[in-house]
Amino acid sequence: MKLLKQGRVYAPNDLGCKDVLIGGGKIIAIEDEISIDGYPFVEEVNVSGKLVVPGFVDSLVHITGGGGEGGFTTRTPEMHIDDAVQGGVTTLIGVLGTDAVTRSLENLLAKAKELKSLGLSVYCYTGSYHLPAVTITESITKDVMLIDEFIGVGEVAISDHRATPMDYLALANVASQARTGGMLADKAGVVSIHVGDDRQGLDLLRQVLSNTAVPITQFYPTHINRTKELLADGIHYAKQGGFIDFTTSTTEQILEQGEIEAAQALAKALEAGVDISQLTMSSDGNASLPVFDEQGRLTDLQVGKVKSLHQSFVDAVVKYNVDIDVALRSITSSPADILSLRSKGRLQVDGDADITILDGETYDVQSVIASGKFLLKEQVKKTQAYF
Numbered sequence: 001m002k003l004l005k006q007g008r009v010y011a012p013n014d015l016g017c018k019d020v021l022i023g024g025g026k027i028i029a030i031e032d033e034i035s036i037d038g039y040p041f042v043e044e045v046n047v048s049g050k051l052v053v054p055g056f057v058d059s060l061v062h063i064t065g066g067g068g069e070g071g072f073t074t075r076t077p078e079m080h081i082d083d084a085v086q087g088g089v090t091t092l093i094g095v096l097g098t099d100a101v102t103r104s105l106e107n108l109l110a111k112a113k114e115l116k117s118l119g120l121s122v123y124c125y126t127g128s129y130h131l132p133a134v135t136i137t138e139s140i141t142k143d144v145m146l147i148d149e150f151i152g153v154g155e156v157a158i159s160d161h162r163a164t165p166m167d168y169l170a171l172a173n174v175a176s177q178a179r180t181g182g183m184l185a186d187k188a189g190v191v192s193i194h195v196g197d198d199r200q201g202l203d204l205l206r207q208v209l210s211n212t213a214v215p216i217t218q219f220y221p222t223h224i225n226r227t228k229e230l231l232a233d234g235i236h237y238a239k240q241g242g243f244i245d246f247t248t249s250t251t252e253q254i255l256e257q258g259e260i261e262a263a264q265a266l267a268k269a270l271e272a273g274v275d276i277s278q279l280t281m282s283s284d285g286n287a288s289l290p291v292f293d294e295q296g297r298l299t300d301l302q303v304g305k306v307k308s309l310h311q312s313f314v315d316a317v318v319k320y321n322v323d324i325d326v327a328l329r330s331i332t333s334s335p336a337d338i339l340s341l342r343s344k345g346r347l348q349v350d351g352d353a354d355i356t357i358l359d360g361e362t363y364d365v366q367s368v369i370a371s372g373k374f375l376l377k378e379q380v381k382k383t384q385a386y387f
């Protein structure tokens, strides 16, 4: 058991200074003051002056590496657990990407199990960029229903030169399979949508929504900060009730080509009146970040970083004046709710003890607790007060 003393608790709503008692991997109590006199087996940790926040939920990470659009020497590497932990992430969603030939779902699941046994909470999407979707059981519905880690399908690519050309019925078919599997297994069954920079934007999703009974909440489109036009389209889509996700990994060159920083996109969507429950940021960690010229030739390729999620949270607060609790929601409760991860993304009694501790002034990640255990413990010393 651990008692976190007198940190400023954002649950993610601001609860003020509280004591947080955890044990058995769960949060046992959050109170103004909790006394552990007579319980020497409780580890007391003084976190006064620090922010105690939910462990971050990163809804899109290429944990086995993503693409490699410049040939085999540009294949992006697997994610190392330190990349997540040092960035305050305790829950992540692993996905395939452009390359579903040399990156397999079997490998994705194995990597997820590795990270889980090291202490993180990891879920995955079946499928990849392309249709028909790759699966383990030859059925999206069966994969989502029967394989614990799978909570949806994706990221299915649309409006992208790498996407499978498809009509709305093909996408509706994928959505209904994921939805059915999700309902039968009490999971979200979402369809993660990779949106490229073709000018069709979110049109295909709108066609599905206006011609079928698939609800708008079944889709979780990402990279919506890719261009100014897509951001405007995404804000419009969100105002109709949809979720939109902004990608935090970027490069100077990508920003020069017109991408909007995720933190800025978040601030703009909030200003436009979109509710924070519909807005999320994800890292796209270990993705390839290719830059193509006007002829479609690759000119640069960098690797996405999970740590960019934390940096974008800090940027949202410091550069774009988003309130701390609101910025936090975009990387905690909002993605957890969209993905139906009910014990994630919040500090609540009986919820999982996934906690990130930030410096009170710089918001640097100092310590990370996942399922009640320290995965990172920096500059937080065990207090001796009760001896």
Ligand code: ZN
Residues within 6 Å of the ligand: 155, 194, 195, 223
């Ligand atoms: Zn993508």
